[in-house]
Amino acid sequence: MDLNYTSEDLAFRDQVRAFLEAELPSDLQHKVLNHLRLGKDDYVRWHKILARQGWVAPGWPKEYGGPGWTPAQRHIFDEECARAGTPQIMPFGVNMVAPVIMAFGSQAQKDHYLPRILSCEDWWCQGYSEPGAGSDLASLKTTAVRGRDDEGDHYIVNGQKTWTTLAQHADMIFCLVRTDPGVRKQEGISFLLIDMHSPGITVRPIIMLDEDHEVNEVFFDNVRVPAANLVGQENRGWTYAKYLLGHERTGIAAVGRSKRELARLKRLAGRERKDGRPLIEDPLFGARVAELEIELMALETTVLRVLAQADKAPGPEASVLKVRGTEIQQRLTELMAEAAGPMALPFDEAYLEGEREHSVFDDDFAAPLLSHYLNYRKTSIYGGSNEIQRNIISQMILGL
Amino acid sequence: MDFAFKEEQLQLADALKRWIARDYGFEARREIVRSPAGTSEQAWATMAELGLTALPVPEEQGGFAGDAVDMFVVMQELGRGLVVEPYFATVLGAEFLRLGGAHGALLERVAAGQLKLACALGERQSRHDMRDIATRAERDGEGWRLGGEKKVVLHGAQAGMLVVSARCAGEQRGEDGIALFVVPADAEGVRVTEYRMLDGQRAADVHLDGVRVGTAAAIGQPGAGWPLLEAALDYGAGLLCAEAVGAMDALFAATLEYLKTRQQFGVPIGKFQALQHRMADMYIHLEQARSMALLAAVRLRGGEAAARRQAVSAAKYRVGQAARFVGQQAVQLHGGMGVTDELPAAHYFKRLSTIELTLGDADHHLARFMAQPGFTGLAAEAA
Numbered sequence: 001m002d003l004n005y006t007s008e009d010l011a012f013r014d015q016v017r018a019f020l021e022a023e024l025p026s027d028l029q030h031k032v033l034n035h036l037r038l039g040k041d042d043y044v045r046w047h048k049i050l051a052r053q054g055w056v057a058p059g060w061p062k063e064y065g066g067p068g069w070t071p072a073q074r075h076i077f078d079e080e081c082a083r084a085g086t087p088q089i090m091p092f093g094v095n096m097v098a099p100v101i102m103a104f105g106s107q108a109q110k111d112h113y114l115p116r117i118l119s120c121e122d123w124w125c126q127g128y129s130e131p132g133a134g135s136d137l138a139s140l141k142t143t144a145v146r147g148r149d150d151e152g153d154h155y156i157v158n159g160q161k162t163w164t165t166l167a168q169h170a171d172m173i174f175c176l177v178r179t180d181p182g183v184r185k186q187e188g189i190s191f192l193l194i195d196m197h198s199p200g201i202t203v204r205p206i207i208m209l210d211e212d213h214e215v216n217e218v219f220f221d222n223v224r225v226p227a228a229n230l231v232g233q234e235n236r237g238w239t240y241a242k243y244l245l246g247h248e249r250t251g252i253a254a255v256g257r258s259k260r261e262l263a264r265l266k267r268l269a270g271r272e273r274k275d276g277r278p279l280i281e282d283p284l285f286g287a288r289v290a291e292l293e294i295e296l297m298a299l300e301t302t303v304l305r306v307l308a309q310a311d312k313a314p315g316p317e318a319s320v321l322k323v324r325g326t327e328i329q330q331r332l333t334e335l336m337a338e339a340a341g342p343m344a345l346p347f348d349e350a351y352l353e354g355e356r357e358h359s360v361f362d363d364d365f366a367a368p369l370l371s372h373y374l375n376y377r378k379t380s381i382y383g384g385s386n387e388i389q390r391n392i393i394s395q396m397i398l399g400l
Numbered sequence: 401m402d403f404a405f406k407e408e409q410l411q412l413a414d415a416l417k418r419w420i421a422r423d424y425g426f427e428a429r430r431e432i433v434r435s436p437a438g439t440s441e442q443a444w445a446t447m448a449e450l451g452l453t454a455l456p457v458p459e460e461q462g463g464f465a466g467d468a469v470d471m472f473v474v475m476q477e478l479g480r481g482l483v484v485e486p487y488f489a490t491v492l493g494a495e496f497l498r499l500g501g502a503h504g505a506l507l508e509r510v511a512a513g514q515l516k517l518a519c520a521l522g523e524r525q526s527r528h529d530m531r532d533i534a535t536r537a538e539r540d541g542e543g544w545r546l547g548g549e550k551k552v553v554l555h556g557a558q559a560g561m562l563v564v565s566a567r568c569a570g571e572q573r574g575e576d577g578i579a580l581f582v583v584p585a586d587a588e589g590v591r592v593t594e595y596r597m598l599d600g601q602r603a604a605d606v607h608l609d610g611v612r613v614g615t616a617a618a619i620g621q622p623g624a625g626w627p628l629l630e631a632a633l634d635y636g637a638g639l640l641c642a643e644a645v646g647a648m649d650a651l652f653a654a655t656l657e658y659l660k661t662r663q664q665f666g667v668p669i670g671k672f673q674a675l676q677h678r679m680a681d682m683y684i685h686l687e688q689a690r691s692m693a694l695l696a697a698v699r700l701r702g703g704e705a706a707a708r709r710q711a712v713s714a715a716k717y718r719v720g721q722a723a724r725f726v727g728q729q730a731v732q733l734h735g736g737m738g739v740t741d742e743l744p745a746a747h748y749f750k751r752l753s754t755i756e757l758t759l760g761d762a763d764h765h766l767a768r769f770m771a772q773p774g775f776t777g778l779a780a781e782a783a
Contacts, residue, residue, distance in 0.1 A: 001405060
């Protein structure tokens with residue numbers, strides 16, 4: 001039982017810190033720390049900076065261009081990035097489709113796609129959910145029918161995907177499609193890589209409750225996809241999708257980010273006044289902050305416990321981290337909006353978009369907080385709703 | 401970073417499990433609880449043989465110098481086994497003596513299993529604030545004379561010596577002026593009134609009526625006892641967190657088993673999603689509580705006061721929340737059987753409910769957590 005980092009880990013942490021101090025552009029950091037909206041260029045710029053350093057895909061094996069870090073080092077890297085306020089590396093390419101290609105893709109797919117994911121030449125999005133297939137993902141209806149013509153083997157894809165995050169920027173989408181309607185629903189699904197620039201694809205924005213354009217519907221109307229874009233075997237897609245879910249790791253808890261946000265909440269609550277005293281000293285508000293801080297301390301230790309068994313395959317423990325991690329994130333956004341009080345109410349979209357330097361409502365700190373609160377309701381829904389996570393805990397861990 | 405227990409710790413845990421399974425099962429325990437003594441000399445002798453009494457005692461006094469993480473392992477097993485012997489009271493008393501540094505002979509007897517201790521700290525008005533001391537320590541020639549009344553002293557009637565907190569100066573709730581003594585339970589003027597608690601353990605009220613002790617009875621320097629008292633209280637709260645985690649573990653396992661075997665509507669009730677999600681929430685509580693209890697044990701071992709205060713109060717708060725949720729829901733999921741005295745579930749629930757009201761409840765520790773400089777540090781920076 002020793003909860004201290006080794007001296008090697010600490011040296012690594014210093015190295016990461018020094019890199020971030022030197023290389024993280026201050027305008028990007030400003031946007032992240034202040035909950036402003038990030039555009040495609042922002043994400044790509046940071047991706048390329050990390051790619052140059054060889055750090056953009058911490059989870060990849062060395063042979064594909066990963067840095068070869070230990071689980072502890074990966075955790076430290078995540079923590080330091082969160083602490084510094086780096087943009088997120090979009091997970092769809094690096095963390096989601098890449099592991100599936102590595103495990104099940106053809107050599108040609110590996111050679112073509114993996115370097116382009118590393119360099120951010122392709123922006124990937126995820127084609128899983130459909131209007132009729134949310135938590136019951138295996139009931140998806142988008143079809144892919146195999147055919148052959150003068151130009152070779154191909155699939156014709158028809159249907160609709162939804163909740164497709166940042167599809168408006170995407171060059172590629174990885175899709176679960178139905179290739180055999182005549183068998184048990186999990187057994188007729190295939191995993192296809194589709195060029196978003198193909199004729200027949202339409203992207204329609206879905207504007208979310210914070211009025212941001214983050215997700216989309218994607219329509220497929222007789223979209224022709226080369227058969228070479230099938231990953232692994234036909235009708236084995238469900239297995240690959242489950243493999244991908246099992247790849248979720250401790251990062252899902254977002255402890256580093258929540259620690260940063262907790263510090264920000266405390267600064268805000270130290271600045272605001274209630275009855276002439278700092279809000280943080282109010283027993284009711286202070287108690288809610290304290291409860292949250294303790295829950296976060298506990299979660300950090302739980303994450304480290306899971307990490308310490310990293311020789312074991314990442315398992316359903318990730319569901320515990322997802323549930324508690326997202327609950328904490330949501331609670332943080334809630335308390336921050338509450339701390340800002342009425343100053344969180346004015347909606348200054350131009351400021352959130354970075355079109356002007358300061359909020360016209362005179363409080364840059366408070367301006368994004370209600371949007372942020374509203375936006376974060378998504379976290380307990382995406383990535384397998386927290387109710388689905390509880391199903392996983394009760395079935396996979398508890399055997400009920 | 402390493403969350404594994406050492407080989408010796410695991411071996412001790414196994415030995416404890418075997419002893420409890422053999423000698424301290426549900427029925428055997430019930431007999432001990434209902435016996436006039438309320439504890440078992442035979443069990444105590446076995447615990448001493450297993451090295452439990454020597455474990456926390458320094459090597460100079462014949463102990464094994466076990467730290468808070470070693471003790472976590474022991475307390476977790478005693479929690480799992482619902483052991484009602486006066487171990488916690490003795491170990492907490494020994495921590496006072498160890499911190500005071502002047503009672504090696506007593507510690508030797510503790511290590512050998514020959515001396516049980518109890519800690520007479522709380523009073524009628526003090527609730528969870530152990531600074532709130534009305535018991536007086538007056539100068540009496542070379543020694544001291546103690547007067548006052550201590551309430552709900554855990555295993556107060558089983559102890560050969562009592563650790564007593566008293567006030568020789570200062571305001572009633574002040575940190576200055578606190579004095580600590582170790583007093584023979586049979587000293588003239590000590591009167592002990594014993595009773596049962598609902599968790600099956602024994603406690604007592606201790607009346608001190610002009611009890612005369614020599615200067616050698618003082619633990620630490622009279623009047624400057626608060627840092628020592630506070631450190632010992634944190635140690636005790638940390639041990640209770642570990643015990644609660646063990647109890648919750650066993651209660652959770654029993655509930656899970658019940659959900660897999662109890663049939664209604666033609667299926668095991670664990671097939672119902674409402675109950676599955678309740679169990680998932682209980683599991684999350686349990687793991688979060690385990691994490692905090694472990695963190696507290698590591699910080700107690702580390703010995704740095706600020707980190708210790710923060711982690712122990714966070715742990716006692718978080719474990720308290722989990723104990724309430726896991727305890728109440730386990731009873732609920734056992735249905736009517738859960739509210740009988742016949743299943744272990746109710747006994748775990750009773751023990752967990754007792755722990756929550758011992759050495760600071762969740763509110764007490766949340767308030768203490770908020771009072772630490774680290775809590776408002778960032779806020780102060782901004783202001």
